[in-house]
Amino acid sequence: MILVIDVGNTRIKAAVFEGATLFEIFVFSKIELQKNIQNILKNFENITDIVVSSVGDVEKQSFLEYNNGLNVHFLSHEDFFPFHNSYATPKTLGIDRMVLAAGATFRFPNQNRLVIDAGTCITYDFIDDKNNYLGGAIAPGLRLRYESLHNFTAKLPLLSLESPKDLIGTSTSESIHSGVVNGFVYEIDGFIDEYKARYSNFIIILTGGDTDFLAKRLKNTIFANSNFLLESLNQTFQYKIKND
Incomplete structure:
Protein backbone atom coordinates (compact mmCIF):
# COMPACT_ATOMS: atom_id res chain seq x y z
CA MET A 1 0.00 0.00 0.00
CA ILE A 2 1.10 3.56 -0.72
CA LEU A 3 0.19 6.78 1.07
CA VAL A 4 0.40 9.75 -1.30
CA ILE A 5 0.44 13.25 0.17
CA ASP A 6 -0.08 16.51 -1.70
CA VAL A 7 1.06 19.55 0.31
CA GLY A 8 -0.64 22.57 -1.24
CA ASN A 9 -0.53 26.26 -0.45
CA THR A 10 -3.65 26.11 1.73
CA ARG A 11 -4.25 22.52 2.82
CA ILE A 12 -2.97 18.96 2.61
CA LYS A 13 -4.67 16.15 0.72
CA ALA A 14 -3.70 12.52 1.11
CA ALA A 15 -4.89 9.17 -0.23
CA VAL A 16 -4.17 5.49 0.28
CA PHE A 17 -3.67 3.33 -2.83
CA GLU A 18 -2.91 -0.29 -3.52
CA GLY A 19 -1.89 -0.48 -7.15
CA ALA A 20 -4.48 1.60 -9.00
CA THR A 21 -7.17 1.06 -6.34
CA LEU A 22 -8.01 4.11 -4.24
CA PHE A 23 -9.08 3.22 -0.69
CA GLU A 24 -9.64 6.54 1.06
CA ILE A 25 -9.00 10.29 0.74
CA PHE A 26 -8.11 12.66 3.57
CA VAL A 27 -8.11 16.47 3.67
CA PHE A 28 -6.64 18.41 6.59
CA SER A 29 -4.74 21.53 7.60
CA LYS A 30 -0.98 21.73 7.97
CA ILE A 31 -1.12 21.90 11.77
CA GLU A 32 -2.98 18.58 11.75
CA LEU A 33 -0.33 16.84 9.65
CA GLN A 34 1.32 14.62 12.26
CA LYS A 35 -1.90 13.54 13.92
CA ASN A 36 -3.50 12.60 10.61
CA ILE A 37 -0.50 10.69 9.27
CA GLN A 38 -0.31 8.69 12.49
CA ASN A 39 -4.02 7.86 12.28
CA ILE A 40 -3.75 6.83 8.63
CA LEU A 41 -0.77 4.57 9.32
CA LYS A 42 -2.62 3.04 12.26
CA ASN A 43 -5.70 2.29 10.14
CA PHE A 44 -3.73 1.03 7.12
CA GLU A 45 -0.98 -1.12 8.58
CA ASN A 46 0.12 -2.44 5.16
CA ILE A 47 1.42 0.92 3.96
CA THR A 48 5.05 0.55 2.90
CA ASP A 49 5.73 3.85 1.11
CA ILE A 50 4.89 7.51 1.64
CA VAL A 51 5.08 9.67 -1.50
CA VAL A 52 5.11 13.44 -1.04
CA SER A 53 4.51 16.22 -3.56
CA SER A 54 4.89 19.63 -1.97
CA VAL A 55 4.53 23.25 -3.01
CA GLY A 56 3.68 24.34 0.54
CA ASP A 57 5.87 25.38 3.45
CA VAL A 58 5.91 22.08 5.37
CA GLU A 59 9.42 20.94 6.28
CA LYS A 60 10.70 17.62 4.96
CA GLN A 61 11.57 16.63 8.51
CA SER A 62 7.87 16.33 9.24
CA PHE A 63 7.84 13.24 7.01
CA LEU A 64 11.35 11.88 7.54
CA GLU A 65 10.56 10.73 11.07
CA TYR A 66 8.60 7.90 9.44
CA ASN A 67 11.64 6.82 7.41
CA ASN A 68 12.64 4.16 9.95
CA GLY A 69 9.73 1.85 9.25
CA LEU A 70 8.60 3.16 5.86
CA ASN A 71 10.11 4.36 2.61
CA VAL A 72 9.59 8.11 2.26
CA HIS A 73 9.85 9.60 -1.24
CA PHE A 74 9.82 13.28 -2.21
CA LEU A 75 9.03 13.76 -5.88
CA SER A 76 11.39 16.25 -7.51
CA HIS A 77 12.46 17.58 -10.89
CA GLU A 78 15.14 14.89 -10.99
CA ASP A 79 12.62 12.05 -11.20
CA PHE A 80 11.42 10.37 -14.37
CA PHE A 81 8.30 11.86 -15.94
CA PRO A 82 6.42 10.57 -19.00
CA PHE A 83 6.77 13.80 -20.98
Whole structure:
Protein backbone atom coordinates (compact mmCIF):
# COMPACT_ATOMS: atom_id res chain seq x y z
CA MET A 1 0.00 0.00 0.00
CA ILE A 2 1.10 3.56 -0.72
CA LEU A 3 0.19 6.78 1.07
CA VAL A 4 0.40 9.75 -1.30
CA ILE A 5 0.44 13.25 0.17
CA ASP A 6 -0.08 16.51 -1.70
CA VAL A 7 1.06 19.55 0.31
CA GLY A 8 -0.64 22.57 -1.24
CA ASN A 9 -0.53 26.26 -0.45
CA THR A 10 -3.65 26.11 1.73
CA ARG A 11 -4.25 22.52 2.82
CA ILE A 12 -2.97 18.96 2.61
CA LYS A 13 -4.67 16.15 0.72
CA ALA A 14 -3.70 12.52 1.11
CA ALA A 15 -4.89 9.17 -0.23
CA VAL A 16 -4.17 5.49 0.28
CA PHE A 17 -3.67 3.33 -2.83
CA GLU A 18 -2.91 -0.29 -3.52
CA GLY A 19 -1.89 -0.48 -7.15
CA ALA A 20 -4.48 1.60 -9.00
CA THR A 21 -7.17 1.06 -6.34
CA LEU A 22 -8.01 4.11 -4.24
CA PHE A 23 -9.08 3.22 -0.69
CA GLU A 24 -9.64 6.54 1.06
CA ILE A 25 -9.00 10.29 0.74
CA PHE A 26 -8.11 12.66 3.57
CA VAL A 27 -8.11 16.47 3.67
CA PHE A 28 -6.64 18.41 6.59
CA SER A 29 -4.74 21.53 7.60
CA LYS A 30 -0.98 21.73 7.97
CA ILE A 31 -1.12 21.90 11.77
CA GLU A 32 -2.98 18.58 11.75
CA LEU A 33 -0.33 16.84 9.65
CA GLN A 34 1.32 14.62 12.26
CA LYS A 35 -1.90 13.54 13.92
CA ASN A 36 -3.50 12.60 10.61
CA ILE A 37 -0.50 10.69 9.27
CA GLN A 38 -0.31 8.69 12.49
CA ASN A 39 -4.02 7.86 12.28
CA ILE A 40 -3.75 6.83 8.63
CA LEU A 41 -0.77 4.57 9.32
CA LYS A 42 -2.62 3.04 12.26
CA ASN A 43 -5.70 2.29 10.14
CA PHE A 44 -3.73 1.03 7.12
CA GLU A 45 -0.98 -1.12 8.58
CA ASN A 46 0.12 -2.44 5.16
CA ILE A 47 1.42 0.92 3.96
CA THR A 48 5.05 0.55 2.90
CA ASP A 49 5.73 3.85 1.11
CA ILE A 50 4.89 7.51 1.64
CA VAL A 51 5.08 9.67 -1.50
CA VAL A 52 5.11 13.44 -1.04
CA SER A 53 4.51 16.22 -3.56
CA SER A 54 4.89 19.63 -1.97
CA VAL A 55 4.53 23.25 -3.01
CA GLY A 56 3.68 24.34 0.54
CA ASP A 57 5.87 25.38 3.45
CA VAL A 58 5.91 22.08 5.37
CA GLU A 59 9.42 20.94 6.28
CA LYS A 60 10.70 17.62 4.96
CA GLN A 61 11.57 16.63 8.51
CA SER A 62 7.87 16.33 9.24
CA PHE A 63 7.84 13.24 7.01
CA LEU A 64 11.35 11.88 7.54
CA GLU A 65 10.56 10.73 11.07
CA TYR A 66 8.60 7.90 9.44
CA ASN A 67 11.64 6.82 7.41
CA ASN A 68 12.64 4.16 9.95
CA GLY A 69 9.73 1.85 9.25
CA LEU A 70 8.60 3.16 5.86
CA ASN A 71 10.11 4.36 2.61
CA VAL A 72 9.59 8.11 2.26
CA HIS A 73 9.85 9.60 -1.24
CA PHE A 74 9.82 13.28 -2.21
CA LEU A 75 9.03 13.76 -5.88
CA SER A 76 11.39 16.25 -7.51
CA HIS A 77 12.46 17.58 -10.89
CA GLU A 78 15.14 14.89 -10.99
CA ASP A 79 12.62 12.05 -11.20
CA PHE A 80 11.42 10.37 -14.37
CA PHE A 81 8.30 11.86 -15.94
CA PRO A 82 6.42 10.57 -19.00
CA PHE A 83 6.77 13.80 -20.98
CA HIS A 84 9.47 16.04 -22.36
CA ASN A 85 9.69 19.27 -20.35
CA SER A 86 9.99 22.18 -22.80
CA TYR A 87 9.45 24.85 -20.13
CA ALA A 88 12.01 27.64 -20.51
CA THR A 89 12.76 27.50 -16.76
CA PRO A 90 12.17 23.80 -15.95
CA LYS A 91 13.53 23.98 -12.40
CA THR A 92 10.92 26.61 -11.47
CA LEU A 93 7.99 24.51 -12.65
CA GLY A 94 5.94 23.48 -9.61
CA ILE A 95 6.13 19.77 -8.84
CA ASP A 96 2.33 19.71 -8.56
CA ARG A 97 2.05 20.95 -12.14
CA MET A 98 4.51 18.28 -13.26
CA VAL A 99 2.50 15.57 -11.51
CA LEU A 100 -0.72 16.80 -13.14
CA ALA A 101 0.98 16.82 -16.54
CA ALA A 102 2.14 13.26 -15.92
CA GLY A 103 -1.36 12.17 -14.95
CA ALA A 104 -2.82 13.73 -18.09
CA THR A 105 -0.20 11.96 -20.18
CA PHE A 106 -1.02 8.60 -18.59
CA ARG A 107 -4.79 9.02 -18.66
CA PHE A 108 -5.24 10.52 -22.14
CA PRO A 109 -2.51 9.21 -24.49
CA ASN A 110 -2.06 10.63 -27.97
CA GLN A 111 -4.18 13.71 -27.28
CA ASN A 112 -3.57 17.40 -26.71
CA ARG A 113 -4.32 18.03 -23.03
CA LEU A 114 -5.03 21.16 -21.02
CA VAL A 115 -4.99 20.62 -17.25
CA ILE A 116 -6.73 23.33 -15.21
CA ASP A 117 -6.08 23.18 -11.48
CA ALA A 118 -8.41 25.53 -9.57
CA GLY A 119 -7.09 25.96 -6.06
CA THR A 120 -5.40 28.83 -4.20
CA CYS A 121 -4.01 29.72 -7.61
CA ILE A 122 -5.44 28.55 -10.89
CA THR A 123 -2.89 26.97 -13.17
CA TYR A 124 -3.17 25.99 -16.82
CA ASP A 125 -0.78 23.32 -18.11
CA PHE A 126 -0.60 22.15 -21.71
CA ILE A 127 0.85 18.84 -22.92
CA ASP A 128 0.64 18.19 -26.65
CA ASP A 129 -0.18 14.89 -28.35
CA LYS A 130 3.54 14.15 -28.72
CA ASN A 131 3.97 14.30 -24.91
CA ASN A 132 5.75 17.65 -24.89
CA TYR A 133 4.99 19.85 -21.90
CA LEU A 134 4.88 23.36 -23.38
CA GLY A 135 3.82 25.52 -20.43
CA GLY A 136 0.65 27.36 -19.50
CA ALA A 137 -0.47 30.12 -17.18
CA ILE A 138 -0.84 31.02 -13.49
CA ALA A 139 -3.49 33.35 -12.06
CA PRO A 140 -5.14 34.03 -8.68
CA GLY A 141 -7.78 31.52 -7.62
CA LEU A 142 -11.26 32.33 -6.37
CA ARG A 143 -10.29 32.78 -2.73
CA LEU A 144 -7.38 35.06 -3.60
CA ARG A 145 -9.66 37.26 -5.72
CA TYR A 146 -12.09 37.76 -2.87
CA GLU A 147 -9.22 38.48 -0.47
CA SER A 148 -7.49 40.94 -2.80
CA LEU A 149 -10.66 43.02 -3.19
CA HIS A 150 -10.89 43.29 0.58
CA ASN A 151 -7.17 43.70 1.37
CA PHE A 152 -6.35 46.30 -1.27
CA THR A 153 -9.40 48.54 -0.95
CA ALA A 154 -10.64 50.65 1.92
CA LYS A 155 -14.27 49.58 2.16
CA LEU A 156 -15.00 46.39 0.24
CA PRO A 157 -15.97 43.51 2.55
CA LEU A 158 -14.32 40.10 2.67
CA LEU A 159 -16.85 37.63 1.32
CA SER A 160 -16.93 33.86 1.08
CA LEU A 161 -17.50 32.06 -2.19
CA GLU A 162 -21.12 32.22 -3.29
CA SER A 163 -22.98 31.77 -6.56
CA PRO A 164 -23.97 35.12 -8.10
CA LYS A 165 -27.72 35.73 -8.13
CA ASP A 166 -27.46 37.44 -11.50
CA LEU A 167 -24.96 38.89 -13.93
CA ILE A 168 -26.01 42.35 -12.71
CA GLY A 169 -25.16 42.80 -9.05
CA THR A 170 -27.73 45.00 -7.32
CA SER A 171 -25.66 45.51 -4.16
CA THR A 172 -21.96 45.68 -3.32
CA SER A 173 -21.92 42.07 -2.16
CA GLU A 174 -23.79 40.85 -5.22
CA SER A 175 -21.49 42.89 -7.46
CA ILE A 176 -18.42 41.29 -5.87
CA HIS A 177 -19.81 37.78 -6.32
CA SER A 178 -20.71 38.54 -9.93
CA GLY A 179 -17.31 40.02 -10.68
CA VAL A 180 -15.26 37.30 -9.00
CA VAL A 181 -17.23 34.21 -10.04
CA ASN A 182 -18.36 35.28 -13.50
CA GLY A 183 -14.99 36.80 -14.28
CA PHE A 184 -13.29 33.57 -13.21
CA VAL A 185 -15.57 31.43 -15.37
CA TYR A 186 -15.17 33.73 -18.39
CA GLU A 187 -11.39 33.56 -17.95
CA ILE A 188 -11.35 29.75 -17.94
CA ASP A 189 -13.67 29.46 -20.93
CA GLY A 190 -11.61 32.08 -22.74
CA PHE A 191 -8.38 30.15 -22.19
CA ILE A 192 -10.03 26.92 -23.35
CA ASP A 193 -11.40 28.57 -26.49
CA GLU A 194 -7.96 29.94 -27.40
CA TYR A 195 -6.30 26.55 -26.94
CA LYS A 196 -9.02 24.81 -28.94
CA ALA A 197 -8.53 27.31 -31.77
CA ARG A 198 -4.88 26.29 -31.99
CA TYR A 199 -5.11 22.55 -31.39
CA SER A 200 -7.46 19.72 -32.34
CA ASN A 201 -7.90 16.27 -30.73
CA PHE A 202 -8.27 18.05 -27.44
CA ILE A 203 -9.15 17.10 -23.84
CA ILE A 204 -9.69 19.55 -20.95
CA ILE A 205 -9.10 18.28 -17.42
CA LEU A 206 -10.45 20.33 -14.51
CA THR A 207 -9.24 19.57 -11.00
CA GLY A 208 -8.52 21.26 -7.66
CA GLY A 209 -10.58 22.33 -4.69
CA ASP A 210 -13.04 24.43 -6.69
CA THR A 211 -13.75 21.74 -9.30
CA ASP A 212 -17.30 20.93 -8.27
CA PHE A 213 -18.26 24.60 -8.00
CA LEU A 214 -16.88 25.44 -11.45
CA ALA A 215 -17.67 22.36 -13.54
CA LYS A 216 -21.37 23.11 -14.01
CA ARG A 217 -20.69 26.75 -14.88
CA LEU A 218 -18.29 26.26 -17.78
CA LYS A 219 -19.64 26.22 -21.31
CA ASN A 220 -16.93 23.88 -22.58
CA THR A 221 -17.05 20.12 -22.22
CA ILE A 222 -14.51 19.00 -19.64
CA PHE A 223 -13.29 15.99 -17.71
CA ALA A 224 -13.76 17.03 -14.08
CA ASN A 225 -12.02 15.17 -11.25
CA SER A 226 -11.20 16.96 -8.00
CA ASN A 227 -8.85 14.10 -7.01
CA PHE A 228 -6.89 14.02 -10.25
CA LEU A 229 -3.67 15.20 -8.55
CA LEU A 230 -3.76 12.39 -5.98
CA GLU A 231 -4.41 9.79 -8.68
CA SER A 232 -1.65 11.30 -10.81
CA LEU A 233 0.73 11.25 -7.85
CA ASN A 234 0.16 7.52 -7.43
CA GLN A 235 0.64 6.90 -11.17
CA THR A 236 3.81 9.02 -11.26
CA PHE A 237 5.31 7.07 -8.38
CA GLN A 238 4.50 3.75 -10.07
CA TYR A 239 6.20 5.10 -13.21
CA LYS A 240 9.21 6.19 -11.13
CA ILE A 241 9.60 2.70 -9.64
CA LYS A 242 9.59 1.08 -13.07
CA ASN A 243 12.22 3.50 -14.41
CA ASP A 244 14.61 3.73 -11.47
